[in-house]
Amino acid sequence: KPLALTEILEETMDRFRFQCQQKQISFTLFIHGSLPRVYADPDKLMQVLDNLVSNAIKYTPEGGSVAIVAKRNSDGMVEVGIADTGIGIPKQDLGRIFERFYRVDKARSRSLGGTGLGLAIAQEIVHAHEGTIAIDSIYQKGTVVTFTLPPVSRR
Numbered sequence: 431k432p433l434a435l436t437e438i439l440e441e442t443m444d445r446f447r448f449q450c451q452q453k454q455i456s457f458t459l460f461i462h463g464s465l466p467r468v469y470a471d472p473d474k475l476m477q478v479l480d481n482l483v484s485n486a487i488k489y490t491p492e493g494g495s496v497a498i499v500a501k502r503n504s505d506g507m508v509e510v511g512i513a514d515t516g517i518g519i520p521k522q523d524l525g526r527i528f529e530r531f532y533r534v535d536k537a538r539s540r541s542l543g544g545t546g547l548g549l550a551i552a553q554e555i556v557h558a559h560e561g562t563i564a565i566d567s568i569y570q571k572g573t574v575v576t577f578t579l580p581p582v583s584r585r
């Protein structure tokens with residue numbers, strides 16, 4: 431059924447606020463304009479956001495920042511970006527990052543824990559909703575993961 435994304439985004443902020451405070455990471459939500467509603471399973475969408483925001487926090491050192499930005503993009507899709515100022519991903523790994531179990535630099539990843547499934551699951555859910563997901567990163571500067579969902583009117 432049609433879903434207002436704003437509520438899900440605010441719930442996501444509530445879920446991770448404490449963890450960000452603990453790590454002294456600034457955590458912000460920007461919503462540009464009014465967002466069209468989307469057809470999405472709220473639990474699945476929450477899982478996408480949890481995976482992406484937990485990555486952003488996990489791979490960002492103390493004192494950094496994580497921001498969620500949501501808007502209606504020029505194609506009319508609802509677009510959500512999760513941007514961080516973290517350790518980034520080397521260019522040569524970017525092409526494989528959505529693969530199951532793929533993790534950058536086994537040593538660095540092992541010390542932080544995880545299995546390498548978060549992005550694969552996020553991609554699977556977004557694709558099941560007829561959306562797109564992409565990652566862009568600059569090594570040692572930061573990462574942004576952007577996903578889109580079709581608005582209710584377009585389906």
Ligand code: ATP
Pocket residue numbers: 481485486489490514516517518519527532533534535539543544545546547548549550573
């Ligand atoms: P899991 O999510 O299963 O706990 P994970 O975080 O290692 O484990 P993914 O979420 O699939 O797995 O991410 C895959 C790899 O991509 C990570 O191991 C990490 O190397 C890299 N990565 C993902 N998000 C970021 C990010 N925001 N900044 C830097 N590297 C990232």
Ligand code: MG
Pocket residue numbers: 481484485544547548549
């Ligand atoms: Mg992860």
